[in-house]
Amino acid sequence: FHDEGTVFVTISKDGEELKSGPLAAGLELEYDDEIKVYAQKVDPNYEIIKKNGVEFKTDNWNPYAQLDILLRGKPGFDIDVDTDQDSYDPKSAADSRIDVTINVKNDGDAKAENVVLTIDTAGLEVISGKTKYTYTKVLKGEVLEPITLTLKTPAPWEDTDYKIIVKTEFEDFKDEEYEDEGSKTIKIKRKWDLIVSKSTTKERHMGEPVYVSITVRNGGLCDIKDIELTDTLVSGMRLEEDMELGTTLSLEAGEVAADVFKYTLIPEKPGDFTFPKAVATFTLPNGVSKKVESDNSDKTKIYGPNIILTKSLSTKQLEEGDELTVTVTVKNSGNVDSSVTVTDTVPPEAKFISGETSYKGVLQSGGGAKTIKYVLQMHSEGEVQLPTCKATFLDLESYKGEVDSNTPAVVNVGALTLEASSEQQQPAGSTESNQEKKEEPDDTHVKTGGTEEDYGDTPGFGSLLAGLGLLGVAGLRKKGLV
Incomplete structure (x- = not known):
């Protein structure tokens, strides 16, 4: 200063x-x-x-x-590149062209001179419009007339991004050079498309069939040869009729193969089922191997009871005259209530002492269960095989069947054998089954266990009373009274 x-x-x-x-x-x-x-x-x-x-x-x-x-003010350009869509599918006739609109404004602080505008289409073919424009000058704040361009949609083998770039090169009044650009990236979808559709019945009750069908469509622009199509069964269902779930086919562009596989399944248990995906493997004309799977987002729900029957023994080794406790449990792990009749049989080598050998009632879905027990006295030495226990069931949709406890329970009475000694190292025996046996539609009766009216006041005593009756008849004959 x-x-x-x-x-x-x-x-x-x-x-x-x-x-x-x-x-x-x-x-x-x-x-x-x-x-x-x-x-x-x-x-x-x-x-x-x-x-x-x-x-x-x-x-x-x-x-x-x-x-x-x-x-000093300098010129500069704001360049906006826009297209009518962000992605294009060459397989669609509506997407055969790409309309490009370019808006340019001098948003700098000075006039631009000797302006050259160029458009890089990323190799896309130009149907109409120009890719180069020149302007003597563009004043500060001036907006150019919109530039339009139409490009041809390409057909790449795979989904590809294309970047359209618009560049301006210009000078100021001192002949200093500048450059600005704007761009827009668009996605072009692949030219091939193989669609595997797998449809299934959405709801069924036990005893009703589930239908499955698989259709293959070539929605692309190229033929596809030697398509290997395979399907897999869902766990918990079986084929109504045996068939191979593998085949080879070829499809031209746009061709549809309906019901390549069409089969019927029989549900073996209730529940929610998600089916395995059908798989197609093939090689494109460009030599690239591909794999396509069906989209199985929906589930199939099977309604019905699932009856599980278990029979167990308190021991596998005992002396003649000893008592044996038998435990039978029936359970409904399905999603529908069911009436159940359980019947067990006393072997001839044993004497019924107490308890229940049968049950009849309704088991709630989701784990409803009932356990019965009875006591036997073994009066014969050796290996005694107890019969399998059986249960019949029936739900409100008339689905019925029979299950048993499968492997018979075995108990050794008297001297301990080498085999029995080995078995004694294991817990008391039990057998279990949840294999439902479906009755044919023409069956009219469900096997049921005995009631108190059938067997007398005490379950298990019917056979004993019958034996005593026979002995009484024999005695009367000896005395000449019969």
Whole structure:
């Protein structure tokens, strides 16, 4: 600062002094049309004191300056590239062309001169329009007329991204060169498409068939030969009739093979089932191997009871005259309530002592269960095989069947054999089954266990009373009374 009301200003760049000089209010300092410093106000701001009513300026001052720094305006372009869609499918007739619209505005701070606009279509064929435009000048804030371009949709083997780039190259009044660009990326879908559709019945009751069909469609633009199609059975169902679930076929572009596989399944248990996907493997005309699977998002629900029958023994080794406890448990793990009749049989080598050998009632779905127990006295030595226990069932949809406890339970009475000794190291025996046996539709009766009316007041005593009756008849004959 100088006391005459000027300020000394220096313009520099990267530490290098470019221009300097004094500025008073209203003056400016400019360098190469790039930067201008304008002094709005320069004030030495001396300290003023009054003495005897007279103002005096002291040597104390606090000068300041108000400066405007102005940079030279430069041109620049905002380029917006837009297409009618973001993705295109060459397999669709509606997507055969790509319409491009380009909007350009000089949003810089100065006029642009000798403007050249070029469009890089990423190799896409131009159906209509130009890829190069020139402009003598574009004023600050000026918007160019929209540029339109139509491109042909390509047909790549795989999904591919294409980037359309629009570039402007231009100069300012000092012939300094500039460059701006805008772009738009679009996705072009692959040219081939093999669709495997697997349809299944969505709901069934036990005893009702589930229908499955598989259709293959070539939705692409190229033929596909030697398509190997395979399917897999869902666990918990069986084929009504045996058939091979593998084949080879070829399809021309656009061709459909309906019901390549069509079969019927019989559910073996209730529940929710997600079917395995059908798989197609093939080689494209370009030599690339591919695999396509069906989309099985839906589930099939099978309703019905699932009856599980278990029979266990308190021991596998005992002496003649000892008592044996038999435990029978029936359980419904299905999703439908069911009436159940359980019947067990006392072997001739044993005497019924107490308990229940039968049950008849309703088991709730989701784990409803009933356990019965009875006691036998073994009166024959040797290995005794207890018969399997049986249960019949019937639900409200008239689905019925029979299950048993499968492997017969075996107990050794008397001297311990080598085999029995080995078995004694294991827990008391039990057998279990959940294999439902479906009755044919023309069956009219479900096998049921005896009731108290069938067997007398005490379950298991029917056979004993019958034996005593026969002995009585024999005695009367000996006495000549019969």
